[in-house]
Amino acid sequence: MNDLDKHILKIINEELSKNNTAYNIRKDGKSIERGSTENIRIESKKDKEGINIIVDDNTINGYVHIPVLLTKSGLNDKVYNDFYIGENSIVTINAGCGIHNDQHKDSEHEGIHRFFIGKNSSVKYIEKHYGEGEGTGKRILNPVTEVYLEEGATLEMDTAQIKGVSSTIRKTKGVLKDNSKLVINEKIMTHDNQTAKTIFDVKLNGKNSSAKVTSRSVATDSSRQEFVSKVYGNNDCFGHVECDAIIKDNAVVTSDPKIVANNIDARLIHEATIGKIAGEQLIKLMTLGLSKKKAEETIINGFLK
Numbered sequence: 001m002n003d004l005d006k007h008i009l010k011i012i013n014e015e016l017s018k019n020n021t022a023y024n025i026r027k028d029g030k031s032i033e034r035g036s037t038e039n040i041r042i043e044s045k046k047d048k049e050g051i052n053i054i055v056d057d058n059t060i061n062g063y064v065h066i067p068v069l070l071t072k073s074g075l076n077d078k079v080y081n082d083f084y085i086g087e088n089s090i091v092t093i094n095a096g097c098g099i100h101n102d103q104h105k106d107s108e109h110e111g112i113h114r115f116f117i118g119k120n121s122s123v124k125y126i127e128k129h130y131g132e133g134e135g136t137g138k139r140i141l142n143p144v145t146e147v148y149l150e151e152g153a154t155l156e157m158d159t160a161q162i163k164g165v166s167s168t169i170r171k172t173k174g175v176l177k178d179n180s181k182l183v184i185n186e187k188i189m190t191h192d193n194q195t196a197k198t199i200f201d202v203k204l205n206g207k208n209s210s211a212k213v214t215s216r217s218v219a220t221d222s223s224r225q226e227f228v229s230k231v232y233g234n235n236d237c238f239g240h241v242e243c244d245a246i247i248k249d250n251a252v253v254t255s256d257p258k259i260v261a262n263n264i265d266a267r268l269i270h271e272a273t274i275g276k277i278a279g280e281q282l283i284k285l286m287t288l289g290l291s292k293k294k295a296e297e298t299i300i301n302g303f304l305k
Contacts, residue, residue, distance in 0.1 A: 001025075001032070004100060005069055011162070012096035012128045013067040023065040024051055026079065028072045040064060040091075050080035050112075053093075057086035057118070064093040068111065073103030073137050078110045087118035087150075096128035099139040099165075106166075108140035115145070120152040127157070131164030138166035145172045149180035151206065156183040160304075161196065163189050170198040176237075178206035186215040187304045190223035190251070197226040204237035204266070213241045218300050219251035230258045233266025243272040246303060248296070 001009070005027065009016065016023065022040035025033040031051070036042050039059040043052045053064055070077060085091060101107045117123055131139030147155055161168060174182045182202065190196050202211045211231060219225045231239040245253040259268040277299050285295035 001027070004071060008069055008098035008100060008130070008132075009067055011130050012098045013065055013094055015094060016065045016067065017063075021063045021065060022053070025067055025069070027069040028075060029077045037062070045080060048080050049078060050082070053081065053083045055083070055085045055089055055091055057088060059086060059089040059091060062089065062091040064091065066093070066095050068097040068109055070097070070099040070101075070107050070109055073101050073107055073135060074105030076108045078112075080112045081114075083113065083115045085115070085117045085121050085123055087121060089118065089121040091121070092124045092126070094126045096126075096130070097141055098130045099133070099141070101131070101133040101137045101139050102135040104136045106138040106140060108142070110142045110144070112144045113146070115147045115155060117147070117149050117153040117155055119150045122154045123156070125155060125157045127159045128162060129160070129165055129168070130162045131166065139164060141165050141168045143168075143170050147172070147174040147182060149174070149176045149182060151178045152180060153177075154181040154183075158185045160187040161189060163191070165194060165196070167195045168197070170196070172198075172200050174202040174211060176202070176204050176206050176209040176211065179208045180206055181209070182211040184211075184213045186213075188215070188217040188225065189304065190218070190225055191220045192223060193221070194223040195225070196223075198228065200229040200231070200241070202230070202239065203232045203234060204239055205234045206237070207235045208237065209235065210238040211240070215243045216304055217245045217253065218248075218304060219245065219253050220248040222250045224251065225253045227253070227255045227272075229256070229270070231260070231268055231270075233259070233261045233263055233268050235263050236265035237263070237267070239266075239268045241270045243274075245274045246277055246300065247274065248276065
């Protein structure tokens with residue numbers, strides 16, 4: 001990797017370690033570095049671009065890193081990654097994609113991730129998206145995530161779009177069995193004329209299954225964001241969806257919730273708050289000596305923290 005690669009990698013996956021860690025680094029459509037451990041194997045798919053990540057039963061404190069780098073303008077990179085998590089395991093997966101585009105052609109990465117999480121296993125999934133470059137070509141990221149949770153399994157997803165992504169459509173699908181749990185924390189920042197759309201489709205099929213989706217976003221300049229959520233309560237279950245957004249300048253944010261209770265014991269909640277930065281917050285920080293711009297940055301950073 002050159003200095004540019006290392007710069008992007010540090011932003012999207014600063015915790016990358018190759019010691020006792022399974023990892024795969026993908027650059028410009030190809031895997032350039034890979035390592036497996038005794039309990040976690042990473043293998044190339046034979047029928048399409050992508051990898052299989054296989055975690056043995058009873059793997060405790062396993063770590064996986066699968067960052068993606070795009071530095072070639074005009075590249076359309078599509079990859080299929082499947083995660084097979086054995087039973088009774090505890091695993092942290094750190095992913096993310098960074099695009100550097102200094103040219104006029106669009107660069108795009110589409111990662112299709114499927115998670116098959118075994119009984120009583122717990123997975124933490126961290127994903128960061130970032131774009132940079134002085135070119136007029138767009139930096140496009142369209143992730144697709146499918147989650148299948150067996151009985152007693154848990155997946156916690158922390159996803160963040162840091163900055164510099166021209167457009168994104170983020171699709172997440174979840175299917176939950178008995179006593180399983182899905183927690184999603186999403187953070188998105190858009191500016192200029194950028195667009196972002198997130199779509200959540202969660203089916204709470206199992207008894208005592210639960211899902212909590214929290215989306216926090218900031219839209220500035222003339223950017224546009226759209227939040228779409230669909231949660232289906234098909235059993236004795238609990239679902240909570242929360243969308244909070246700050247808008248500035250001429251930005252637009254819309255929220256389109258849908259909750260469907262197909263069982264008398266399904267408890268489903270949706271909350272949405274969209275508005276500008278509260279004036280009293282600005283005044284309080286400005287009385288401490290901060291400029292208006294710095295006060296706004298402080299509030300936004302705290303909101304997305």
